[in-house]
Amino acid sequence: EAQVTQNPRYLITVTGKKLTVTCSQNMNHEYMSWYRQDPGLGLRQIYYSMNVEVTDKGDVPEGYKVSRKEKRNFPLILESPSPNQTSLYFCASSLMVGSGELFFGEGSRLTVL
Amino acid sequence: GESVGLHLPTLSVQEGDNSIINCAYSNSASDYFIWYKQESGKGPQFIIDIRSNMDKRQGQRVTVLLNKTVKHLSLQIAATQPGDSAVYFCAETRPGTYKYIFGTGTRLKVLA
Numbered sequence: 001e002a003q004v005t006q007n008p009r010y011l012i013t014v015t016g017k018k019l020t021v022t023c024s025q026n027m028n029h030e031y032m033s034w035y036r037q038d039p040g041l042g043l044r045q046i047y048y049s050m051n052v053e054v055t056d057k058g059d060v061p062e063g064y065k066v067s068r069k070e071k072r073n074f075p076l077i078l079e080s081p082s083p084n085q086t087s088l089y090f091c092a093s094s095l096m097v098g099s100g101e102l103f104f105g106e107g108s109r110l111t112v113l
Numbered sequence: 114g115e116s117v118g119l120h121l122p123t124l125s126v127q128e129g130d131n132s133i134i135n136c137a138y139s140n141s142a143s144d145y146f147i148w149y150k151q152e153s154g155k156g157p158q159f160i161i162d163i164r165s166n167m168d169k170r171q172g173q174r175v176t177v178l179l180n181k182t183v184k185h186l187s188l189q190i191a192a193t194q195p196g197d198s199a200v201y202f203c204a205e206t207r208p209g210t211y212k213y214i215f216g217t218g219t220r221l222k223v224l225a
Contacts, residue, residue, distance in 0.1 A: 004156075031211070040121075042202065042217040043157075050211060058212070090156055097211050102147065102204070104156035 002027050006091050006105035013081055014113050021076045021108050023091030029103075031094045032074040033058070034066065036087040037107075043090065049074055050097075081112040121200060123220045132190040134219045136203035141184060143205040143214075148177060148188045151200045151218070160188070160201075190221075198223045 004025045013019055025032065033048040035058075045058030049068040063085055065077040074093075078085060091105040126132045138146065144165040149157035163170045163177045163186075170177050176189040186203050202218035 033213070035215075040217065043215040045212060048211055056211065097206055097213065101159040101162065102213055103159070104149075106156045107154075 002103065004091055004093055004103050004105035006089075006108045008108060009106065010109045012111045012113065015082055016080050019078050019081060019110075021078075021089060021091075021110070023074045023076065023105060024072050025074075025091075025093040025103070026072065027093065027095075027103065028071065029093035029095050030071070031097055032068065033092050033102075034064070034074070034076045035090045035092065036060065037090060038087050046076065046089075078110075081110075083112045086110060086112050121218050121220045123222060125222045125224055126193050127224050128195060129192055132188075132193045132197070132221060134188045134190075134201045134221065136186040136188075136216050136219075138184050138186055138203065138205045138216075139214060140205070140207055141181070143207045145206045146177070146179065146186050147204045147213075148175075148186075149202055149204065150197075151202070153199075157202070193221075193223050195223050195225065197221060 007022045030051045034046040035043040037043050044060045046064050047058050047066040049055045052071050055066050055068055068074055089108045092102045094102045147162045148160040150160050151157045161172045161175050161177050163179050174191045178187045200218045200220050203216045204213045206213050
């Protein structure tokens with residue numbers, strides 16, 4: 001089954017404690033992206049990757065890092081989480097931008113205390 | 114459940130009626146558009162897409178209409194069912210960019 005898998009689905013952490021949200025896709029997609037979703041603001045792009053070792057900032061990259069060492073994986077790293085990073089995070093992938101459907105994961109609800 | 118949009122516009126329709134959800138997109142150069150459905154606590158799900166060389170595309174119970182003159186996209190759902198209750202939003206992309214731009218969404222409520 002074609003899917004994007006994120007882990008963890010739910011996480012409560014404290015300010016400053018580094019965490020990683022993993023994302024994996026099984027569709028051999030080149031494009032992967034991370035979004036955060038906050039009430040009234042819609043989906044905002046954090047980082048994206050066009051292919052292995054090719055990443056770039058989205059609209060709200062501050063406080064986040066990513067890596068793309070393998071085609072299937074695109075982890076989101078919060079080196080020193082802060083309460084304003086409390087949000088619902090989505091990973092997504094597509095073959096290429098504009099080439100077809102952008103597949104989303106089920107989301108990761110992060111709370112930073 | 115998750116509150117993905119506390120201040121979203123809401124469309125309430127009677128079960129069995131047709132629904133029309135609208136989206137104004139931002140850039141006349143955008144050439145690919147997608148409609149997504151997001152149920153509470155879940156990730157967005159693809160409904161239907163359309164390219165800028167088309168005005169209309171139909172799927173199962175859904176139709177997307179594209180009006181490039183006024184940069185307007187609509188999603189029509191025929192015979193709306195309780196399972197259609199969700200937040201719906203549109204996305205656009207344009208050539209030469211690496212981004213999908215998302216609308217903030219409309220909440221559809223189906224009344225029994």
